[in-house]
Amino acid sequence: MRIRPVGAHALLLDCAEPEAHPAPAPDVAELVEAWRAELWHRRERGELDAAEIVPAATTVLLDGVPDPAATAARIAGWTPRPPATTAAAATVQIPVTYDGEDLPAVAGHWGVDVPTVVRRLRQTRFRVAFCGFAPGFAYLTGLPAGLAVPRLPSPRPRVPAGSVALAGPYAGIYPSASPGGWLLVGRTGTTLFDVHADPPARLTPGTEVRLVAA
Structure with missing residues (x-):
C-alpha cells in the first residue's frame, strides 16, 4: 500500500x-x-x-x-x-424480481442455466465496495472473480430505475433511470437514493447486501 x-x-x-x-x-x-x-x-x-x-x-x-x-x-x-472482523451494520435485504433481459447472456458467460444464475445471486453475500457513477449507485462485490461478465458493446440509452445488473466483477442497482451498459438480471422497487433521507444513499460502503427474491 x-x-x-x-x-x-x-x-x-x-x-x-x-x-x-x-x-x-x-x-x-x-x-x-x-x-x-x-x-x-x-x-x-x-x-x-x-x-x-x-x-x-x-x-x-x-x-x-x-x-x-x-x-x-x-x-x-x-x-x-x-473486513470479516470489522464491525458491520445489519445486512440490507433488497427484494429482486429476477426477470432481466440479459439473464440468458449471463448464464452463457457462466456456463450454467438461468435458474442457477438466479440461485447464485440470491445466495451471494454482497458488500458495498464504493459508490459512484450516479448518486446512490453502489458497486457490490462478492461474486467470485471467475464470474466477471463484460459490459454491453454499446450502452442502452435508458435503464429503468431499480434495475439490478452485473458488469465486470460487480453487481449494482440503478438508483435512477439513466444510460447504462451493464447486463440486466432483475429489478427492485426499493428506493436507493432519497435526498431527504439521512443518509440519502440506502447503500453505503461496507454495508452487506443480499439480493433476495421478491
Whole structure:
C-alpha cells in the first residue's frame, strides 16, 4: 500500500501497490474495504482527522486532512483489520424480481442455466465496495472473480430505475433511470437514493447486501 499526497489537504491510499513484505497480497477489494473500515474506526475514536473517507476500486481517498504529512506517517504504522472482523451494520435485504433481459447472456458467460444464475445471486453475500457513477449507485462485490461478465458493446440509452445488473466483477442497482451498459438480471422497487433521507444513499460502503427474491 502506498500513500500519495493529493493537493494541499488530501491523501490517497493506493491499495493496488505491492506490499513491502513478501507475504501473499490480499485481494485488492478486500484490502480497500479493510482500510476503509480501519480509517472510519480511527476517525470515530479521534485518532484520525479527515473530513471525508472515500473508497474506490483500488484506492481510499482522505480529504480535508489538516496535516497530510503527519497523518501519512501515522497511517503508515497502522495495520488494517480483515473486513470479516470489522464491525458491520445489519445486512440490507433488497427484494429482486429476477426477470432481466440479459439473464440468458449471463448464464452463457457462466456456463450454467438461468435458474442457477438466479440461485447464485440470491445466495451471494454482497458488500458495498464504493459508490459512484450516479448518486446512490453502489458497486457490490462478492461474486467470485471467475464470474466477471463484460459490459454491453454499446450502452442502452435508458435503464429503468431499480434495475439490478452485473458488469465486470460487480453487481449494482440503478438508483435512477439513466444510460447504462451493464447486463440486466432483475429489478427492485426499493428506493436507493432519497435526498431527504439521512443518509440519502440506502447503500453505503461496507454495508452487506443480499439480493433476495421478491
